[in-house]
Amino acid sequence: EDKVVQSPLSLVVHEGDTVTLNCSYEVTNFRSLLWYKQEKKAPTFLFMLTSSGIEKKSGRLSSILDKKELSSILNITATQTGDSAIYLCAVILNTGTASKLTFGTGTRLQVTL
């Protein structure tokens, strides 16, 4: 059975801290790994990673994929209260037809003042 595991499950940090969120996967026919941020409503897309070792960056957020270790990390530097959210990792499988995503249960991040 395809599995995506995220850690930690939840995290509380102070504003300005740097955090690292982890995602590991055991799936057949891996194609890509995605990170989403979910605040109150719909998950919003952050990054898509397909190749190992290439860092994707957007402002204070960055992510990298390690296909040998079957894992990815999401880093957030100089955290702000607006970063408080659930961060979801998902894996796209090669289904041959559509981009089927399997999600982890998420990491709930709370950034306090």
Added chain:
Amino acid sequence: DAGVIQSPRHEVTEMGQEVTLRCKPISGHNSLFWYRQTMMRGLELLIYFNNNVPIDDSGMPEDRFSAKMPNASFSTLKIQPSEPRDSAVYFCASSFHNSPLHFGNGTRLTVT
């Protein structure tokens, strides 16, 4: 771009009633997905369609759940009869080929 549109935003119903959730995908997207999110199990894929055809419904919990996509711009997820354990947020998402999924704002279903 209006994004993925779901209705209703909230639904409260009594056990045994039929519930229909609706979704309008982003125009031009050819894949549509129904997910259910709970605290315990996170986001679970229920069913997905490609070019209006159901491809994988292995995530549909049981026969009480059914989904249709009569055309490229509309899909429904029906639960009949509903049960309290169906209470969750139901998300619809769409994508085009290998692009990331775009999610709707979800329907929060409460079955009492």
